[in-house]
Amino acid sequence: MKIEWWSKLDSTVAYGRFWSCFRILGVADFRYKALSQFYVICLTLFVTVYCPIHLLIGLLMLTDAGDFFKNFSMTLTSLVCSLKYFFLRLNLNKIHQLIKIYSELDKRVSTADECDYLIGYNKRKSQKYHEDELKLCIEDHQKLLKYLKYSYI
Numbered sequence: 001m002k003i004e005w006w007s008k009l010d011s012t013v014a015y016g017r018f019w020s021c022f023r024i025l026g027v028a029d030f031r032y033k034a035l036s037q038f039y040v041i042c043l044t045l046f047v048t049v050y051c052p053i054h055l056l057i058g059l060l061m062l063t064d065a066g067d068f069f070k071n072f073s074m075t076l077t078s079l080v081c082s083l084k085y086f087f088l089r090l091n092l093n094k095i096h097q098l099i100k101i102y103s104e105l106d107k108r109v110s111t112a113d114e115c116d117y118l119i120g121y122n123k124r125k126s127q128k129y130h131e132d133e134l135k136l137c138i139e140d141h142q143k144l145l146k147y148l149k150y151s152y153i
Contacts, residue, residue, distance in 0.1 A: 011102040027088055048082040 022028035026043040030036040055075040062068045109115050 011106050012099050015099060025085070027085070027092060044085075048085050052078045052082050 019028050023030060026040040030039070052075065055071065055078050059068065059071050059075050062071060
């Protein structure tokens with residue numbers, strides 16, 4: 001049985017690095033369930049619970065207003081990141097469902113022309129986005145140069 005090159009289309013390859021990062025962050029499971037659960041419990045306790053509590057206690061003990069506002073931003077950032085971690089854990093099943101949908105859609109590609117179209121469409125879309133971003137960046141730099149030119153006169 002001959003396998004055509006376009007039948008190997010896999011849109012989920014892009015998620016490989018995300019899953020590696022998710023494993024490090026304790027969101028995705030390892031092969032070993034016991035090790036995974038232990039790692040997730042330790043990570044959750046130390047990073048997402050104890051660290052924000054530690055920062056909050058330190059924040060409440062400060063008397064200087066300047067130090068308070070410096071530490072307030074770090075404490076708030078830590079609390080928001082902890083909430084983001086919990087919400088990511090809650091929506092992990094939706095991410096798995098999305099990857100299954102991508103796999104099913106890849107199986108629907110039946111000809112090399114369809115595969116070429118999908119790959120070309122994504123490249124065109126990406127190239128257009130980067131060109132637009134570059135134009136905006138150049139316009140911003142020109143405005144900044146014009147402003148600096150007139151501000152020193």
